[in-house]
Amino acid sequence: MTVAPPNLASAVPALEHLPLLARLPAVRRAIDEILSELRRTQASMTGIRGADPSKSESYVAWLKRNGELRGRPTMYPYIGAGFGNGALVQLADESVKWDMISSIGVNMFGHSDPRMVEAALESALSDVCMQGNLQHNADVLAVSEILVAEAGRTSRLRHCFVTNSGCMANENALKICQQKTKSAPRVIALRDCFMGRSTTMSQIGDTPAYRQGLVQNILVDYMPFYDPMLGARSTELAVAKLRELIERYPKQHSCFVMEVVQGEGGFNLAPREFLESLMRVCREASIPVWVDEVQTFGRTEEMFAFQASGLGEYVDVVTIGKLSQVCACLFAEDFNPGPGLIAGTFSSSTSAFHVGRRALEILRDGDYYGPNGRIARLHQAFRTAATDLIARRPEFFPPVIDGQGRTFGETMGGIGGMMRLTPLGGKKDQLNALLQLLFEEGVIALTCGHGPYHLRLLPPIGVMEPAQFKPVFEVIERALGRTR
Numbered sequence: 308m309t310v311a312p313p314n315l316a317s318a319v320p321a322l323e324h325l326p327l328l329a330r331l332p333a334v335r336r337a338i339d340e341i342l343s344e345l346r347r348t349q350a351s352m353t354g355i356r357g358a359d360p361s362k363s364e365s366y367v368a369w370l371k372r373n374g375e376l377r378g379r380p381t382m383y384p385y386i387g388a389g390f391g392n393g394a395l396v397q398l399a400d401e402s403v404k405w406d407m408i409s410s411i412g413v414n415m416f417g418h419s420d421p422r423m424v425e426a427a428l429e430s431a432l433s434d435v436c437m438q439g440n441l442q443h444n445a446d447v448l449a450v451s452e453i454l455v456a457e458a459g460r461t462s463r464l465r466h467c468f469v470t471n472s473g474c475m476a477n478e479n480a481l482k483i484c485q486q487k488t489k490s491a492p493r494v495i496a497l498r499d500c501f502m503g504r505s506t507t508m509s510q511i512g513d514t515p516a517y518r519q520g521l522v523q524n525i526l527v528d529y530m531p532f533y534d535p536m537l538g539a540r541s542t543e544l545a546v547a548k549l550r551e552l553i554e555r556y557p558k559q560h561s562c563f564v565m566e567v568v569q570g571e572g573g574f575n576l577a578p579r580e581f582l583e584s585l586m587r588v589c590r591e592a593s594i595p596v597w598v599d600e601v602q603t604f605g606r607t608e609e610m611f612a613f614q615a616s617g618l619g620e621y622v623d624v625v626t627i628g629k630l631s632q633v634c635a636c637l638f639a640e641d642f643n644p645g646p647g648l649i650a651g652t653f654s655s656s657t658s659a660f661h662v663g664r665r666a667l668e669i670l671r672d673g674d675y676y677g678p679n680g681r682i683a684r685l686h687q688a689f690r691t692a693a694t695d696l697i698a699r700r701p702e703f704f705p706p707v708i709d710g711q712g713r714t715f716g717e718t719m720g721g722i723g724g725m726m727r728l729t730p731l732g733g734k735k736d737q738l739n740a741l742l743q744l745l746f747e748e749g750v751i752a753l754t755c756g757h758g759p760y761h762l763r764l765l766p767p768i769g770v771m772e773p774a775q776f777k778p779v780f781e782v783i784e785r786a787l788g789r790t791r
């Protein structure tokens with residue numbers, strides 16, 4: 308498909324984004340000194356280590372207090388020390404662990420990355436801590452410019468509205484779609500999707516516990532996600548179901564929102580034909596296509612997952628977040644809403660914009676993408692380590708039965724920087740127990756899926772080296788050994 312590239316950036320002179328103070332030679336020297344001290348201190352952190360016993364009493368007290376303040380304990384006994392080295396993070400009890408979840412995909416450069424620290428130091432010299440919609444500095448423009456330029460290469464996306472959470476980006480996307488369709492009351496979503504925690508996003512997201520006790524405030528029609536066991540038939544069935552919905556509720560749908568790779572839903576993949584067939588039907592029926600990339604953004608073999616799947620011509624609205632540090636809703640020209648619809652006091656913090664810009668530039672200019680890019684190589688290293696473990700320790704990988712009583716074929720999966728492993732029959736309670744054992748042994752991970760459940764890894768793809776999967780899998784094996 309040919310999409311005219313956005314011609315915004317070329318016409319605009321370069322805008323200096325470094326705060327004035329951060330350009331002064333004396334300040335540059337001070338920043339360089341901090342960074343060399345950082346590198347020197349990091350050099351000794353090369354692997355996991357246990358907690359300092361002298362800290363254990365106070366650490367337990369902090370955790371207890373944290374739980375009291377929050378009204379519930381944290382999922383892990385985690386309080387960070389604010390220091391680390393790439394994929395390794397130090398906790399306040401002095402223990403060091405492999406961070407294989409990076410705050411659910413946020414910290415793609417891991418911990419204390421000198422490039423990110425440098426950007427954060429520069430941002431601290433800015434005149435203000437927060438950026439807003441009324442007044443903002445050059446960084447906000449720079450982040451939007453990169454996103455529109457990258458997305459616009461293969462799509463009609465031309466505008467970008469930045470926010471400070473994925474959920475708020477999604478709220479903006481929904482508003483834009485509703486206004487475009489003149490208040491169409493229904494939304495089409497994929498089964499097992501996750502969209503964030505506002506009242507509306509909790510309704511659309513397909514996890515019953517997340518909307519327990521909330522008042523229903525939107526009408527959602529769920530579509531099945533791709534079923535690899537049905538193959539091409541899965542696409543036929545989904546298209547038939549979509550047509551049926553459109554016939555049942557003509558002109559009632561404001562959008563079809565989809566994740567190209569499902570995140571919380573289980574790192575589920577769909578072939579291009581599946582998604583394209585659904586998008587085509589939407590196009591025929593004038594139903595806006597909104598791709599939620601809050602979890603996938605940056606992590607597949609292109610910057611946007613819709614690009615990796617070659618679906619750019621169909622997307623009207625795309626939302627992103629997490630590793631970009633700031634979140635955004637991107638939309639096509641004909642989706643630009645009327646004045647007043649999207650706004651808000653904060654966009655995000657100055658440091659989030661400055662660090663986010665730096666992260667995006669590194670992603671764009673580095674060797675991250677493509678079939679032989681850094682992300683693909685990291686994924687391959689994960690698969691090699693997983694294959695080895697599955698072959699040597701089959702007792703950890705009993706058959707997995709899916710929600711329909713069928714044997715689920717894959718014990719590893721995912722794509723790019725989204726990796727999953729399915730030990731212990733994919734059973735929820737056993738996987739939750741495994742997460743705690745992993746934490747004790749030195750790996751921080753999470754689960755995904757709604758049955759089967761999977762061990763979910765969102766490693767810091769910006770800095771993790773393929774060879775580091777060896778020590779990570781040693782810990783995984785040790786933790787699995789303790790489940791028996």
Ligand SMILES: Cc1ncc(COP(=O)(O)O)c(C=O)c1O
Nearest residue numbers: 472473474501502503570601602
């Ligand atoms: C696909 C998807 N959409 C939206 C969100 C919500 O983002 P946030 O937690 O930043 O509000 C998430 C968060 O995990 C997500 O995975």
